[in-house]
Each structure stands twice: as structure tokens, then as C-alpha cells.
Amino acid sequence: MSGKKGAKTVETAVKLTPITESQKEFISRIEKEAGTSIHLCYQCGKCTAGCPAAFAMDYPPRKIIRLLQLGMVDTAINAESIWLCASCETCTARCPKGVNIASLMDAMRRAALKQGKITDKKIAAFNKGFLSGVKNFGRTYEAGLTLQYNLSTGQLFKDMALGLPMMNRGKVSIFPERIKGRDEVKKIFEKVQQLGGEE
Amino acid sequence: MKFAYYPGCSADSSGVEYGMSMVRTAEILGIELFELDDWNCCGATSAHSTDKMLSLALPARNLAIAEKQGMDMLAPCAACYSRHRNVEYVIEHDPDMKHRIEEIIDKKLEGSTQTVSILDVLANKIGPATIASKVTQPLTGMKAACYYGCLLVRPVEYTGYDDPEDPQTMDEVMKALGADVLDWSHKVECCGAAMVTSRPDVGNRMLYHVLQGAKESGAECIVTACPLCMLNLDMRQAAVEKEYHTKFNLPIYYVTELLAFACGDAPETVGINKHFVDAIPYLNEVKKRAAEAEAQARAQQDKKETVTEDPELLQKKINSMIKAFEKGPDKMAGRLLDDESRASVLAEIISNDEKKRNKLAELMVSDKDKAVKVADAFVTGELKKRNE
Numbered sequence: 187m188s189g190k191k192g193a194k195t196v197e198t199a200v201k202l203t204p205i206t207e208s209q210k211e212f213i214s215r216i217e218k219e220a221g222t223s224i225h226l227c228y229q230c231g232k233c234t235a236g237c238p239a240a241f242a243m244d245y246p247p248r249k250i251i252r253l254l255q256l257g258m259v260d261t262a263i264n265a266e267s268i269w270l271c272a273s274c275e276t277c278t279a280r281c282p283k284g285v286n287i288a289s290l291m292d293a294m295r296r297a298a299l300k301q302g303k304i305t306d307k308k309i310a311a312f313n314k315g316f317l318s319g320v321k322n323f324g325r326t327y328e329a330g331l332t333l334q335y336n337l338s339t340g341q342l343f344k345d346m347a348l349g350l351p352m353m354n355r356g357k358v359s360i361f362p363e364r365i366k367g368r369d370e371v372k373k374i375f376e377k378v379q380q381l382g383g384e385e
Numbered sequence: 386m387k388f389a390y391y392p393g394c395s396a397d398s399s400g401v402e403y404g405m406s407m408v409r410t411a412e413i414l415g416i417e418l419f420e421l422d423d424w425n426c427c428g429a430t431s432a433h434s435t436d437k438m439l440s441l442a443l444p445a446r447n448l449a450i451a452e453k454q455g456m457d458m459l460a461p462c463a464a465c466y467s468r469h470r471n472v473e474y475v476i477e478h479d480p481d482m483k484h485r486i487e488e489i490i491d492k493k494l495e496g497s498t499q500t501v502s503i504l505d506v507l508a509n510k511i512g513p514a515t516i517a518s519k520v521t522q523p524l525t526g527m528k529a530a531c532y533y534g535c536l537l538v539r540p541v542e543y544t545g546y547d548d549p550e551d552p553q554t555m556d557e558v559m560k561a562l563g564a565d566v567l568d569w570s571h572k573v574e575c576c577g578a579a580m581v582t583s584r585p586d587v588g589n590r591m592l593y594h595v596l597q598g599a600k601e602s603g604a605e606c607i608v609t610a611c612p613l614c615m616l617n618l619d620m621r622q623a624a625v626e627k628e629y630h631t632k633f634n635l636p637i638y639y640v641t642e643l644l645a646f647a648c649g650d651a652p653e654t655v656g657i658n659k660h661f662v663d664a665i666p667y668l669n670e671v672k673k674r675a676a677e678a679e680a681q682a683r684a685q686q687d688k689k690e691t692v693t694e695d696p697e698l699l700q701k702k703i704n705s706m707i708k709a710f711e712k713g714p715d716k717m718a719g720r721l722l723d724d725e726s727r728a729s730v731l732a733e734i735i736s737n738d739e740k741k742r743n744k745l746a747e748l749m750v751s752d753k754d755k756a757v758k759v760a761d762a763f764v765t766g767e768l769k770k771r772n773e
């Protein structure tokens with residue numbers, strides 16, 4: 187390789203800025219929450235090869251880990267792929283280095299949520315609706331849930347095509363099931379919230 | 386066998402057939418189910434996508450109740466099962482976290498009971514032999530793809546009762562019911578249920594691959610043990626067919642529905658009539674196939690029995706064989722023994738000893754190998770006598 191060509195390669199390479207303290211801190215917090223270490227990863231790509239949602243991802247699992255290894259926290263947390271991950275656990279089950287990628291994706295999702303960086307608003311809306319049902323009744327309120335979910339995304343009629351046949355088959359409980367211990371459950375939500383969790 | 390029973394939120398609504406057939410399965414197999422007292426929703430994917438502590442605390446309350454009831458907890462829904470196993474894993478391996486969970490739920494956790502999956506109970510705790518002994522309407526001729534999906538086999542730290550890449554427990558149960566099970570590509574592949582409402586473009590493609598995989602293997606139906614898999618595969622099948630311009634026509638069954646059916650229940654008793662893809666016609670087809678297979682087996686059995694049992698025919702054969710021995714002792718001796726000198730001794734025995742001749746003729750009809758052995762013994766005995 188000639189000296190000139192070599193120099194050119196360097197010019198077009200990704201410019202890495204040194205990792206900042208806050209990025210470092212973010213990464214180790216994510217690792218701790220996920221109970222895994224990104225530095226174990228040797229980039230073999232087995233996780234991406236088996237990921238059923240990789241076809242739709244901007245940064246499939248291997249690349250998410252690489253971004254974190256390089257300290258590119260912002261790119262990783264803004265990736266759409268963390269919202270496309272179906273939590274199927276295939277990557278974790280197959281990783282030869284024992285990296286718990288699914289758990290990492292989960293931790294990334296929660297971090298994005300806390301920072302208000304939600305690439306997929308619909309999923310966040312769904313989760314919120316689901317959990318408010320659990321908080322108030324102790325169990326889910328499927329009919330109410332569907333409604334709330336659709337309202338907050340402006341898709342009221344989208345699932346009605348399925349809603350009616352569900353009703354006809356006796357597959358929707360119209361009234362939420364309330365448990366006796368719903369105060370206990372509510373308290374669980376409140377305590378978690380005090381710890382800086384779910385809102 | 387006794388379990389605390391955690392039906393999950395879907396057992397009364399979208400997965401109502403799973404609840405019905407679970408209860409019948411327990412009755413048929415003599416499993417006692419005690420519904421978990423005042424259980425709460427486990428929070429499912431929504432909780433663990435939102436807050437880790439919440440995703441641990443919600444199932445933990447249920448586990449504390451199960452410990453009080455003093456029974457292992459059966460959670461048929463794969464998602465419920467997985468969430469509770471997750472907490473059990475954490476309280477076993479992370480004492481600090483265990484302590485924090487106990488504080489939040491205001492209850493103690495001993496880790497004295499375990500959450501079990503329906504596949505583990507059926508295949509490992511009850512066993513295929515016991516299940517097979519209860520079958521009255523075998524699923525002979527059913528071509529089934531057993532679908533495990535994600536949460537019944539992964540993460541393996543929570544599951545551990547089956548192989549995560551090529552699980553067999555559901556296959557064993559289906560075989561015990563008389564069905565043919567197929568090896569296929571998407572046994573443990575995710576169906577994309579988490580994506581179908583929010584990102585149908587992604588979810589439907591994942592679902593398409595699962596359905597297509599089953600179809601390509603030659604399966605005529607898919608069997609599942611999870612209400613979420615069921616909802617996705619059954620309810621969304623028509624939409625996927627439309628999007629991909631294809632027809633699958635694959636009825637989806639809960640393994641518990643098929644168990645109850647094979648043990649004599651009417652399909653309606655366990656809610657098989659509530660499916661989106663009409664699941665009744667295929668069961669009728671299987672019934673027809675099973676009846677045909679049984680008729681065929683019986684005909685073959687009858688045929689065998691006439692051969693061995695018609696004494697008149699048998700006697701006729703023996704008589705003509707005796708005649709052959711009388712007419713050509715040399716020839717018959719040659720057919721029985723290769724060694725020429727021994728064969729000639731045998732020919733003498735045949736000519737002179739009527740009893741032995743008849744014995745050999747009889748054996749020639751029923752069992753030629755035995756006739757050879759006996760003939761050889763006759764010759765050895767005769768030579769010994771001559772040497773004395």
C-alpha cells in the first residue's frame with residue numbers, strides 16, 4: 187500500500203471523539219441494569235444473524251453494541267431498532283460470549299423513555315395504557331386498553347375490524363377484573379415511582 | 386399432583402379457550418388446580434419495557450402468595466410464566482435485589498416454590514405414557530407443527546426443562562395423542578406479536594415467516610401453548626394472507642385443547658369453535674383418518690388370524706407335507722440338511738420312523754428353521770445310538 191493511499195484512508199475514516207465522562211457513566215449504568223458487559227463482545231455477528239427483526243432495524247444488535255463500545259451513546263439511544271426489538275431473547279441465547287443483548291436492548295429502551303427519546307410513540311402509548319389498567323385494577327382491562335391505545339395514537343378504528351369479532355366470540359371482557367388487593371398493587375406502583383421509576 | 390393456578394389476564398378474555406381447556410386437561414389427568422388467591426397481572430412486556438423494578442415487583446407479589454399457599458405455581462401463559470421465572474431467578478441470584486423487592490411489595494420471599502410451565506408438567510411430570518393411556522379418540526393422521534415461540538424456551542436460565550433450539554416436550558405430548566409431528570424451521574422463532582399493532586409492517590413479516598415455515602414442512606395445523614402466540618397466529622392469519630397474496634388455511638390449536646379432544650371432549654367443550662381460522666373441519670378430517678387407519682389395522686389383524694387360526698387349512702397343509710416326506714425321503718432330507726452323509730441318515734430316519742416323519746412335516750409347515758434344527762438333532766441322536 188502506498189503512503190498516499192494510506193493517508194487518504196485515514197481521512198475518510200469515522201472521526202471518533204474521545205468518550206466523555208457522562209457517556210462513560212451512561213454506559214456503565216446501562217451495563218449494570220442489564221447485568222452484562224459490552225466489552226465481552228467480539229463482534230462476531232451471531233446475534234444479528236438470528237435476530238428476527240434485524241431486517242427492519244437501522245442498527246441491528248451487533249451494531250448497537252459496537253456503538254456503545256465506541257461511546258456513541260446518542261446514536262445508539264436514538265436508534266429505531268431498540269423499539270423494533272421484540273424481546274425474543276434469541277440473541278442472548280446464542281451469543282458465544284454470553285452477552286445479554288436482549289436485556290441490554292431492554293435497558294436502552296427504558297433509558298430512552300426516561301430521556302423522552304421515544305422513536306416509536308405508539309409502543310410507549312400502548313405500554314402506558316396497559317400499565318394504568320394494572321395500576322388501577324390489579325389486572326389488565328383489555329377492552330379499555332385497546333380503546334386507550336387507539337385514542338392516544340389517533341387510530342380508533344384500526345383495530346375495530348378485529349374488535350367486533352372478538353366480542354362475538356366472547357373474547358373481550360367488557361368490565362375490568364378488579365382484585366381485592368388493588369391497594370397493594372397501587373402501592374407497588376407508587377413505591378417504584380418514588381425510586382425514580384415508572385411514571 | 387397439586388398446583389397453585391395462575392390463569393393470567395387472557396384466560397377470561399382473548400385466551401378463553403386456553404383457560405377452558407387447561408381446566409379440562411387438569412381434570413382428565415388428575416391434576417388439582419387451586420387458583421392463586423387474588424393474583425395480579427404480571428405486567429408483561431409493558432412493565433419490563435418501562436421500569437425494571439416494576440417488572441420485578443408485580444410478579445413478586447404473586448410469588449409471595451404462592452409461597453403462602455405452599456404450592457408450585459402453574460402459569461400456562463408463556464409470558465406470565467417467563468415474568469415469574471425472571472423474578473425467581475433474581476431472588477435466587479441477587480440478595481440485594483431480593484431485599485429491595487421485598488420492601489416494595491411489603492412481603493417476604495423465601496424462594497420455596499417454583500413457577501412451572503404447562504409443557505414441563507405434561508411432558509416431564511405427568512409423562513407421555515400416562516397421557517397416552519387416557520386417549521380415546523387418537524389424533525392419527527394429524528400433521529402438526531409444534532410451535533414453542535420465544536418465552537417457553539428462552540432465556541434458558543428461566544426455562545431449562547427443554548432444549549432451547551430444538552425443544553421436544555410439546556412434540557412428545559402430541560405423539561402421545563397419536564399425531565404425526567413435523568420437524569420444521571420456525572419452531573422457536575419469534576412470531577412478532579409485540580410488533581403487530583405498533584409496526585404491522587415488521588410484525589406481519591415475522592408472522593408470515595412462521596406460517597410459511599409451517600406450511601412448507603407439510604404441516605396442516607400449528608399447535609401452541611401460549612395465548613399470545615395463539616392470538617397472533619390465529620387472528621392475524623387472514624391479514625397476513627391478504628398482504629402476502631397467499632392462503633395458509635392453518636388451524637391453530639392449544640395443546641390442551643387437543644389433549645381434551647383426544648381424550649373424548651367435544652371441540653365446543655374446550656372452545657375450539659371460538660377460533661378465527663375455523664378449526665373444526667380439520668378435527669373432523671382427523672377423526673375420519675383415524676377411523677380409516679383403525680379399520681385398516683383391524684382388517685390386517687383379521688387376515689393374520691385366519692392364516693394361523695383356520696385349523697382345517699393347516700391340517701390339509703400338514704397332510705400333504707407328510708405325503709411328500711413318504712414319497713421322497715431323500716429329496717426332503719436334502720432340503721433340510723446340506724451335509725450329504727448326514728442327509729442320507731436323515732432319509733433313513735424319515736422312511737423308518739413315522740413319528741419323527743410326522744413331526745418334521747408339521748414343523749416344515751409352521752417353522753422351517755425349527756424343522757432344520759430338529760432334523761439335525763435326530764441325526765445326531767441316531768449316530769450316537771449307532772456308535773454305542
Ligand code: SF4
Nearest residue numbers: 227229230231233281
Ligand atoms: S453474538 Fe455476542 S459476541 Fe457476537 S456480535 Fe453479538 S454480542 Fe457480540
Ligand code: SF4
Nearest residue numbers: 237271272274275277
Ligand atoms: S431480543 Fe431483540 S435484538 Fe435480540 S434477537 Fe430478539 S428482536 Fe433481535
Ligand code: SF4
Nearest residue numbers: 393394395427464465
Ligand atoms: S402476561 Fe398477559 S395474560 Fe399474563 S398476566 Fe400478564 S397481561 Fe395477563
Ligand code: SF4
Nearest residue numbers: 534535576578613614
Ligand atoms: S407471542 Fe410471539 S413474540 Fe410472544 S412469545 Fe410467542 S412467539 Fe414470541
